[in-house]
Amino acid sequence: MDFLNRDIVSIKDLTREDLDKVFGTARRMERDGYDRGLLRGKRVSLLFYEPSTRTRLSFQAAAQSLGADTIWFAGIEGTSVMKGETLKDTIETVSNYADAIVVRHPYDGAARWAAEITTRRAERGEKKVPVINGGDGRNEHPTQTMLDLYTMAQSQGRIGGLTIAMVGDLKYGRTVHSLAYALGMYGCRIRLVAPEQLQMPPHVLSYLASRGVECTLHTSIEEVIGEVDILYMTRIQKERFPDENEYNRVRGMYRVTRKMLQPAKPTMRVMHPLPRVDEVSVDVDDDPRSYYFKQAGNGVPIRAALLAMVLGGIS
Amino acid sequence: MNVQKNGTKKGMIVSPIENGTVIDHLPPGRAVRIARMLGLTEGAVVIIGQNLKSTKYGRKDLIKVENRFLTDEECSRIALFAPNATVNIIRDSELVEKRKVSIPDVVEGIAICSNANCITNKEPVPTRMVTVSRSPVVIACYYCGYEVKAEDLRLRG
Ligand SMILES: [Zn+2]
Numbered sequence: 405m406d407f408l409n410r411d412i413v414s415i416k417d418l419t420r421e422d423l424d425k426v427f428g429t430a431r432r433m434e435r436d437g438y439d440r441g442l443l444r445g446k447r448v449s450l451l452f453y454e455p456s457t458r459t460r461l462s463f464q465a466a467a468q469s470l471g472a473d474t475i476w477f478a479g480i481e482g483t484s485v486m487k488g489e490t491l492k493d494t495i496e497t498v499s500n501y502a503d504a505i506v507v508r509h510p511y512d513g514a515a516r517w518a519a520e521i522t523t524r525r526a527e528r529g530e531k532k533v534p535v536i537n538g539g540d541g542r543n544e545h546p547t548q549t550m551l552d553l554y555t556m557a558q559s560q561g562r563i564g565g566l567t568i569a570m571v572g573d574l575k576y577g578r579t580v581h582s583l584a585y586a587l588g589m590y591g592c593r594i595r596l597v598a599p600e601q602l603q604m605p606p607h608v609l610s611y612l613a614s615r616g617v618e619c620t621l622h623t624s625i626e627e628v629i630g631e632v633d634i635l636y637m638t639r640i641q642k643e644r645f646p647d648e649n650e651y652n653r654v655r656g657m658y659r660v661t662r663k664m665l666q667p668a669k670p671t672m673r674v675m676h677p678l679p680r681v682d683e684v685s686v687d688v689d690d691d692p693r694s695y696y697f698k699q700a701g702n703g704v705p706i707r708a709a710l711l712a713m714v715l716g717g718i719s
Numbered sequence: 720m721n722v723q724k725n726g727t728k729k730g731m732i733v734s735p736i737e738n739g740t741v742i743d744h745l746p747p748g749r750a751v752r753i754a755r756m757l758g759l760t761e762g763a764v765v766i767i768g769q770n771l772k773s774t775k776y777g778r779k780d781l782i783k784v785e786n787r788f789l790t791d792e793e794c795s796r797i798a799l800f801a802p803n804a805t806v807n808i809i810r811d812s813e814l815v816e817k818r819k820v821s822i823p824d825v826v827e828g829i830a831i832c833s834n835a836n837c838i839t840n841k842e843p844v845p846t847r848m849v850t851v852s853r854s855p856v857v858i859a860c861y862y863c864g865y866e867v868k869a870e871d872l873r874l875r876g
Contacts, residue, residue, distance in 0.1 A: 414864070490842050513838040513862025541836050543863050607859070607866040 407713035409532045411519035415546040415582040420589045427554050429709035429718055430702075438708060442717040443472035449502035450476035451494065452538065453485065453509045458678060459538050459548070462703030463506050463711075470708055470717060475502065495521045499533045504715055512541035534714040542576045548677055549582040551706040552636070553590070555699040559673045560633055563587075569595040569628045572638035572658050572683060574604040579677045580638055581608055588612050594619040595628040599654045602640065625660065630667045635660065637676045637684050637696075661685040665693055675699050736766075739785040741807040742797060744773065749800050750780035756800075756829065756874050757793055759784050776803070795823035799869045802856060822869075824850055826858065831873040834865035848872070 407425070412418075448467040452460050460478055467474045477483050485494065491509065495518045498505060507518050515537030526532035539545040557563050568587055570580050574596055584604065587594055594617060596604050603621060612619045622628055629635065637660060645651035659682060660674065673695040676684055680696075688694050712718040745753060750767045759765050764785040773779035788808055789797075797804050798820035808816040826848040832839045839846045839862055847861035856869035 491838070492842070492844075509838075510836075511838040511841045512834055512836050512865070513832075513844075513860065516862045517838050517842075517844055540838075541863070607864065610866075 406719070407710075408716045408719070409534045410714050411515075411523070411534050412536045412546055412710060412714065413515045413519050414537070414544050415549045415586045418546075423550065423553060423586070423589070426550055426706065426709050426713065427557060429713060430554060430705040433708055433712075434705045438469040440469065440471040442712055443467065443470040443715055446472040446503045446715050446717075447501065448472050448474050448711060448715075449498050449505045450474060450478075450538070451498065451505060451507045451509075452476065452478040453480055453507070453514075454539070455479050456508055456538070458700055458703060459508060459545075462700075463538065463547075463707050465704050466706075466708035466711055469704070470712055472503075472711065472715070491518060492521055495535075496525070499525055499530065502533060504534050504536065504711065506536045506538045507540075508538035509540050512543040515540045515544075536710065536714070539578055542578050542581075544582045545578045546582050547703075547707055547710060548579045549586050550710070551699065551702045552579070552583055552675065552677070553586055554706050555675060555695065555702050556634055556673075558702070559695055559698075560671065563590040563592065565591065566633040567593040567595065567631055568634040568636060569597055569622075569625070569632045570604075570636045570638070571597040571625060571660075573602045573640045574598040574638070575602045576641060577638045580604070580636070583636070584608050584612060588615045588617045592617070595622055595632060596620070597622045597625055597628060597658070599623065599657065602654070623657075625658065625664065629664065629672075630669075633669065633672055635668070635672060635674045637674065637680070639676075639679065639681055639683060655681075655683070658683050659685060660688055662687040662691050665691055668693065735812065736783050736785050736809055737812050738810055739764075739783065739787055740789050741809060742782040742784075742789075742801075743779070743805045743807060744776065744803050745780035745782070745797075745801040746776075746803075747778040747780055750782050752874075753780075753797055753800055754782050754784075756796060757789070759787065763787050792823070794818055794820045796826065796829070798822045799826065799856065799858070799872060802869075822850055822853055822856055825861075826850075829874055830858070831875055832860040832863060832865055833867050833871070833873060834860065834863050837863040837865060839863075846875075 464474050499522055507515055519535040522533040537546055574580050640655050642651050672693050676696040747770045766783040768781040770778050794806050804820045806818040828845050830846050830848045838844050848858045849861050851857050851859045857866050859866045
């Protein structure tokens with residue numbers, strides 16, 4: 405499917421061919437350098453209703469390295485949102501002065517709603533402003549998934565056939581939901597490591613089952629460390645737990661140290677969407693199998709590729 | 720089978736109607752909810768039968784409503800909560816049409832997403848539910864993807 409003016413809301417809206425197209429563009433940009441003339445005269449609006457460091461900065465860096473302007477807010481302090489403006493009104497307004505909108509929002513489904521608003525505008529005869537989901541509530545974070553897949557392909561030479569363990573807060577973590585959907589497309593084996601109360605939601609599991617994905621549930625990293633190609637760690641969010649002792653017990657369970665990597669394959673890579681708290685020990689940083697900082701760096705080529713494709717810089 | 724002209728069995732405690740609709744074969748306990756969903760509880764003459772004997776299903780609920788004829792869209796909404804329902808249209812005491820209901824692809828406006836953090840529960844956004852599976856019937860929110868079984872679907876109002 406053509407990417408021009410396309411909304412990027414859920415990873416499930418994209419096919420494997422679509423994703424491979426984005427990865428191909430990102431790879432060319434990394435190899436040949438960014439063309440500052442590509443998006444000259446275009447303006448990308450970054451509406452970050454929730455704080456973010458990596459996602460916003462890498463979108464901004466991506467847009468600017470292709471010559472586009474950016475306008476943005478990060479956190480709703482001092483914006484009309486504080487005065488009670490609805491998402492609809494903000495999107496209607498910003499659509500007048502942006503060529504693309506990246507939105508991060510605390511509510512699930514906010515990006516889908518934003519995309520619908522700009523689509524309705526287009527039906528009224530205004531230009532279509534594509535919406536890119538920069539993370540909506542606990543729902544999805546598709547560009548994170550794209551960079552995660554890109555990172556897997558970069559570190560392992562392929563995505564299909566890999567065995568991937570996802571560890572930590574699988575219930576509330578939007579990055580792991582999107583990632584699980586995508587890995588299903590590539591025919592990966594999935595190992596889900598989490599305390600029972602933070603396991604992957606049933607609707608994600610049933611989606612994986614319907615696609616015939618080999619997926620197993622575990623409670624400790626040791627059960628899977630020897631077989632996996634990717635150990636994908638996530639942060640357990642303290643605020644999800646009713647009492648602190650419970651949190652501390654669970655947090656301790658999922659802490660990767662360099663010593664724990666001993667039984668792992670030499671080609672195994674540790675990934676993490678960052679920020680980390682202490683679920684990946686600092687001594688892992690020096691192990692050749694750590695890959696999370698490289699992963700974070702991949703946010704720029706992936707987001708640049710995507711912006712170039714939806715804004716028509718690259719067909 | 721011993722069936723009267725208007726499609727209900729002889730000897731039933733609910734009396735026949737001249738013009739209107741008989742919604743039959745509802746799972747026991749669902750009739751009131753379905754009547755409310757269809758807005759039948761305001762004004763019209765409605766007879767609700769609960770836990771009636773049914774040869775097919777053991778027990779069933781039934782709704783009779785006078786001078787009201789359901790649209791296809793209303794019939795498909797019934798299917799969400801009562802996939803085996805039959806809708807009988809009665810005119811001049813004659814059964815003129817017997818419809819099976821079928822589950823809709825999309826339900827707009829009437830449902831509530833069960834995900835408290837969904838944009839449709841936080842801002843004025845009309846809901847849109849999409850059928851993702853038909854047996855069992857599973858409905859997903861178009862916006863946030865949250866899934867519920869049809870019988871757990873909550874309705875506005
Ligand atoms: Zn929802």
